[in-house]
Amino acid sequence: xxxxxxxxxxxxxxxxxxxxxxxxxxxxxxxxxxxxxxxxxxxxxxxxxxxxxxxxxxxxxxxxxxxxxxxxxxxxxxxxxxxxxxxxxxxxxxxxxxxxxxxxxxxxxxxxxxxxxxxxxxxxxxxxxxxxxxxxxxxxxxxxxxxxxxxxxxxxxxxxxxxxxxxxxxxxxxxxxxxxxxxxxxxxxxxxxxxxxxxxxxxxxxxxxxxxxxxxxxxxxxxxxxxxxxxxxxxxxxxxxxxxxxxxxxxxxxxxxxxxxxxxxxxxxxxxxxxxxxxxxxxxxxxxxxxxxxxxxxxxxxxxxx
Numbered sequence: 060x061x062x063x064x065x066x067x068x069x070x071x072x073x074x075x076x077x078x079x080x081x082x083x084x085x086x087x088x089x090x091x092x093x094x095x096x097x098x099x100x101x102x103x104x105x106x107x108x109x110x111x112x113x114x115x116x117x118x119x120x121x122x123x124x125x126x127x128x129x130x131x132x133x134x135x136x137x138x139x140x141x142x143x144x145x146x147x148x149x150x151x152x153x154x155x156x157x158x159x160x161x162x163x164x165x166x167x168x169x170x171x172x173x174x175x176x177x178x179x180x181x182x183x184x185x186x187x188x189x190x191x192x193x194x195x196x197x198x199x200x201x202x203x204x205x206x207x208x209x210x211x212x213x214x215x216x217x218x219x220x221x222x223x224x225x226x227x228x229x230x231x232x233x234x235x236x237x238x239x240x241x242x243x244x245x246x247x248x249x250x251x252x253x254x255x256x257x258x259x260x261x262x263x264x265x266x267x268x269x270x271x272x273x274x275x276x277x278x279x280x281x282x283x284x285x286x287x288x289x290x291x292x293x294x295x296x297x298x299x300x301x302x303x304x305x306x307x308x309x310x311x312x313x314x315x316x317x318x319x320x321x322x323x324x325x326x327x328x329x330x331x332x333x334x335x336x337x338x339x340x341x342x343x344x345x346x347x348x349x350x351x352x353x354x355x356x357x358x359x360x361x362x363x364x365x
Contacts, residue, residue: 062085062121063125064087065077065089065127068090069089072129072220073129077089078100090104091104092107126165128170135174139194148198154205157169158210161211167210170216170218178323196320216268220256220258223360230258238304239295239304242304245291247286247305248288250311251321254280260339260344268333268334278325280325288307293342
């Protein structure tokens with residue numbers, strides 16, 4: 060049974076990943092910081108990994124054989140408002156963790172983002188030159204570089220995902236669902252294109268990458284890309300909600316501060332070739348997202364937040 064350490068275990072990706080890994084027979088240790096967890100089917104280790112010596116102490120305690128590093132300042136607006144914190148968590152911490160993982164010979168997957176690209180000339184492959192446009196994107200790219208330098212055998216996964224979160228309002232899918240299900244009008248950006256992957260499916264692909272010991276940069280997103288407006292419409296249709304409540308607009312009409320890259324289509328050929336499995340398209344992900352809703356999964360996820 061592989062001992063797997065998951066950082067950011069109380070977040071959208073970290074919690075869903077830890078649950079998926081536990082179901083697959085991993086001995087999971089989840090690291091939490093600001094948001095405690097309760098009654099989860101894996102061990103929980105509260106820790107501030109930014110504190111000197113915290114990572115090494117955690118590794119000595121857990122003795123992991125593999126680490127998937129999900130912890131991040133992942134909200135673009137929060138990163139823009141507090142660049143020092145974003146740099147500390149997204150750039151410096153991954154490098155420190157990678158150094159220690161490499162020293163102990165521990166397999167590492169580091170979670171990065173599609174926001175390392177400027178969105179001018181997608182679709183992007185793993186060899187295309189990044190050019191981030193926000194504090195979040197710049198800090199995450201610096202984290203990628205720090206991990207690659209400290210631990211060349213690490214897998215760096217550039218992702219974009221949605222799903223049911225512990226807070227109930229972390230993902231774009233939840234934003235559309237929460238508003239449309241209560242009859243609220245929302246904006247849907249027609250000029251921002253992305254390739255979101257259901258977080259449960261993302262977790263499965265990350266565990267496959269761990270099993271295959273993938274190293275280097277991989278794009279782990281859906282093979283099908285669409286605008287955020289089209290994503291909202293597709294979700295509305297899946298849930299039988301009123302798609303007319305979604306107003307098609309330009310991102311320039313929003314009050315968002317952090318600059319959004321317009322075309323974040325990522326190529327997934329490298330991942331598909333390495334795993335002999337192509338990432339799913341949008342329809343199957345939204346279908347499973349709906350089935351999870353029907354099964355009571357959102358309530359279950361929220362119940363874990365202490």
